[in-house]
Amino acid sequence: MNSAPVQLSIRSLFLWAVMTVTAVALIVPACYSVFYQIAFYEKSLRNEIITTAEFIAASVSKDLDAPDAQNAKYAINRKLKALSASSSILNAHVYRQINAFEVEQISNYTREGETQTASHSQTITNYFQPMLSDNTIEVSRAVVSDRGTTAGYVFIQSTLAPFKTSIRKLVIRHVMITVIMLLISYLVAWKLQSVLTTPIRNLGEFLNRTSRQRDYASRAQATKFSELNILSDAINVMLSRIQEYMQRQKLAEEQLRKLNSSLEDIVNQRTLALRDANQELIQTLEKLHQFQRQMVQNEKMASLGDMVAGVAHEVNTPIGLGVTASTMMLDKLAIIQKEFESKTLKASTMSRFIRESQENLNIIYRNLNRAAELISSFKQVAVDQSSENNRTFCVEQLVNEILLSLRPRLKKLNHVINVSCDPTLVVESKAGPINQILINLIMNSVIHGFEGIDSGEIDIVAELLPPAKLKLIYKDNGKGIPRDIRKRIFDPFVTTKRGQGGSGLGMHLVYNLVTQALNGTITITSEEQNGVEFIIIFPVERAESGKLPLKSE
Numbered sequence: 430m431n432s433a434p435v436q437l438s439i440r441s442l443f444l445w446a447v448m449t450v451t452a453v454a455l456i457v458p459a460c461y462s463v464f465y466q467i468a469f470y471e472k473s474l475r476n477e478i479i480t481t482a483e484f485i486a487a488s489v490s491k492d493l494d495a496p497d498a499q500n501a502k503y504a505i506n507r508k509l510k511a512l513s514a515s516s517s518i519l520n521a522h523v524y525r526q527i528n529a530f531e532v533e534q535i536s537n538y539t540r541e542g543e544t545q546t547a548s549h550s551q552t553i554t555n556y557f558q559p560m561l562s563d564n565t566i567e568v569s570r571a572v573v574s575d576r577g578t579t580a581g582y583v584f585i586q587s588t589l590a591p592f593k594t595s596i597r598k599l600v601i602r603h604v605m606i607t608v609i610m611l612l613i614s615y616l617v618a619w620k621l622q623s624v625l626t627t628p629i630r631n632l633g634e635f636l637n638r639t640s641r642q643r644d645y646a647s648r649a650q651a652t653k654f655s656e657l658n659i660l661s662d663a664i665n666v667m668l669s670r671i672q673e674y675m676q677r678q679k680l681a682e683e684q685l686r687k688l689n690s691s692l693e694d695i696v697n698q699r700t701l702a703l704r705d706a707n708q709e710l711i712q713t714l715e716k717l718h719q720f721q722r723q724m725v726q727n728e729k730m731a732s733l734g735d736m737v738a739g740v741a742h743e744v745n746t747p748i749g750l751g752v753t754a755s756t757m758m759l760d761k762l763a764i765i766q767k768e769f770e771s772k773t774l775k776a777s778t779m780s781r782f783i784r785e786s787q788e789n790l791n792i793i794y795r796n797l798n799r800a801a802e803l804i805s806s807f808k809q810v811a812v813d814q815s816s817e818n819n820r821t822f823c824v825e826q827l828v829n830e831i832l833l834s835l836r837p838r839l840k841k842l843n844h845v846i847n848v849s850c851d852p853t854l855v856v857e858s859k860a861g862p863i864n865q866i867l868i869n870l871i872m873n874s875v876i877h878g879f880e881g882i883d884s885g886e887i888d889i890v891a892e893l894l895p896p897a898k899l900k901l902i903y904k905d906n907g908k909g910i911p912r913d914i915r916k917r918i919f920d921p922f923v924t925t926k927r928g929q930g931g932s933g934l935g936m937h938l939v940y941n942l943v944t945q946a947l948n949g950t951i952t953i954t955s956e957e958q959n960g961v962e963f964i965i966i967f968p969v970e971r972a973e974s975g976k977l978p979l980k981s982e
Contacts, residue, residue, distance in 0.1 A: 439629060440622045447618035448611065455610050459603040466599055470592055474566060475559045478587050482570040485509070485521065486583040490572050493525055493535075493580040502535050509538035519565065520546045520586040523572075524553060526579050535581075546586055553582045564589050628652040632661065645672040754792040761785060821857045821972045824891045824899070825850040831867050843884040844875065850891040856899055856969040862942040863901075869935045870903050870963060878907025878961060893971065898949075901965040910955040918953060943967065 488508055495501040505523050512518045521538040532553060539545040549556065549569070556569035567586045574580040635649055645668050649661040765782050768774040828848050832839075839846075871887065879885040890902040910918060917923050919940035943951040949967025 440626050443622040443625065444615070444618050447621075448615060451611060451614040452607075455607045459607055463596075463599055463603055467596055470595060471561075474587075474589075474592055475568075478559060478566055478568050478585060479570075481512075481515070481518070481587075482568050482583050482585045485512075485523075485585070486570040486572045489523055489583065490574055490580060493523075493572055494574045498535075505536040506538075509536060512538055513540065517587045517591060518585060519543045519588050520584075522546075522549065522584040523581060524584070525581040532582060549584055553584060556584060561589070625654075628654060628657050632657065632664070636664065639668070645669075645675065748797075751793045751797050754789040758786060758789045758793075761789075818859070818861075819857055819970075820860055821855060822860050823852070824854045824856060825852050827860055827863065828867065828889060828891070831864055831871075835868065835871060838872075839875070842875065842879075844879060844887065845884070846871070846887045846889065848889050848891075850889075851893075854891065854893060855972045856893070857972045858899065858967070858969040859946055862946040866901075866939050866942050866965065867903070869939050873935055874905040874907055874961075878905050878909070880908065882907060893969075894966065897969055897971055898966055899969045901963075903963040903965070904960060906960040909957045909959050909961055910953075911957060915953065915955055919951075 485508070489505050492501040492504045492508075495504075509521050509523070512521055518538075519540050520543065522534055523536040524532040525535050526532050534548050537545065553569050556567050557571075559566055559568040565586050565588055567584070569582055569584045571579050572581040572583060632649060632652075635647075639645065639647055648665045648668065651658050651661060761782055765774065765779070768778065825848065828850065832846060832848070867889070874885065874887055886906050888902070888904045890900075890904075892900050894900050914923065918936050921937040923936070940951060943949045943965055947967035949965060952964045953961065954964075955961040
């Protein structure tokens with residue numbers, strides 16, 4: 430049985446809950462009452478001292494206007510002495526307005542036993558609003574004459590001792606009430622928790638005793654609390670079900686002992702059957718892989734066969750033109766020879782023969798040179814496709830050779846292929862897989878991407894990434910790839926031309942060539958009607974342009 434690192438008892442939890450609720454219920458109203466009464470006392474004190482200041486200002490207004498200054502001062506002193514009847518007034522000053530910027534103190538009052546405050550003639554207007562300090566409150570009021578002008582000012586300083594004494598008594602009274610109520614609440618809560626926890630403790634002891642003795646036939650007794658009776662009934666139901674379960678378990682163990690004797694034979698039989706099924710499955714999977722590899726190889730050879738037919742057709746035209754030009758040369762040469770032998774050859778005839786011979790030889794040279802370029806490019810592409818050995822090549826030249834070998838299939842279309850590559854970029858890698866990858870991507874764009882599009886555009890970008898990786902970006906502006914096809918574009922036999930000549934192995938072959946032959950990665954980005962973009966990255970070795978092999982004639 431697991432024991433929790435921290436155990437809480439219902440008794441302590443009940444006591445804390447009751448005491449917390451009681452404390453909050455007492456302290457919050459007490460604090461609110463204290464704060465409210467403090468604010469009320471402070472407001473009353475402010476109103477009282479303001480009223481006193483205004484009263485004194487009204488009583489001395491005529492004295493400040495009196496022509497006899499000595500009698501005025503005497504009268505004001507007599508009125509200020511009347512403040513001794515107030516136990517809170519400490520100091521009082523009366524100032525006369527001399528001019529717009531200067532006042533003078535003409536009378537003051539200081540309560541007996543108190544220290545007289547300094548003159549506030551320069552800052553008397555700052556006390557129009559009562560100012561409280563630690564022990565005093567100070568206020569000033571203007572003395573207005575009968576003419577409506579300011580004749581002077583009255584300044585009063587009052588003590589806060591009675592105010593603080595009242596606040597102290599108020600706080601002590603509330604604290605005592607709160608403490609008494611908390612003690613009463615604690616005693617009541619302690620009694621209640623004892624009444625509540627005793628039946629719960631008895632129920633827990635019953636469960637411990639039942640679990641130790643495994644006496645599932647015993648039942649919990651009822652209590653005087655309806656909630657605990659519900660718990661007791663649930664425990665009794667659980668005990669009865671455990672008792673039934675134990676009986677069924679004994680029967681099941683007996684049946685299990687009987688079955689164990691025959692279980693080993695059944696397991697052996699099923700193990701042999703599973704081994705035979707696994708062996709058959711492995712053989713079927715191996716045949717499937719062989720069939721898949723064969724289909725991929727057939728796809729490569731079919732691509733090469735299409736290229737052979739296209740190049741043969743393309744080479745036929747320049748060779749035919751060369752044959753025609755050479756035949757014309759032979760006819761002209763026979764005519765010249767005949768005239769030469771009959772000694773009727775003219776200089777003009779000879780000159781025309783030389784001129785036409787030069788033209789025919791130029792025609793023969795250009796067409797034979799064109800055929801040689803086609804054959805050389807096709808030969809290199811064919812060698813690369815049939816070989817997976819590393820060789821040093823110029824990336825731009827490799828791409829141009831691939832495009833030249835595909836020209837027979839692309840020349841009747843209006844699609845544009847843009848190649849962006851540093852002409853000095855020379856690397857060492859497997860050219861064959863790169864040939865097959867670009868051919869498959871271009872033919873996919875022509876067959877699928879540009880279906881129903883008269884003039885499409887393909888961008889091929891090649892760049893070298895540090896430290897030594899070649900990045901090929903292939904983009905077209907065709908129809909794009911549907912989302913359901915894009916998720917499994919690299920799976921075998923996935924095609925949108927099912928039953929129309931599409932095998933569905935083109936992109937699967939591309940993926941295998943990138944990841945296995947070139948040890949690289951390929952990612953695809955495409956949306957319907959927004960074209961497609963492939964990013965291929967694979968490791969290469971950087972080489973110098975001087976290490977390029979010479980083209981074979």
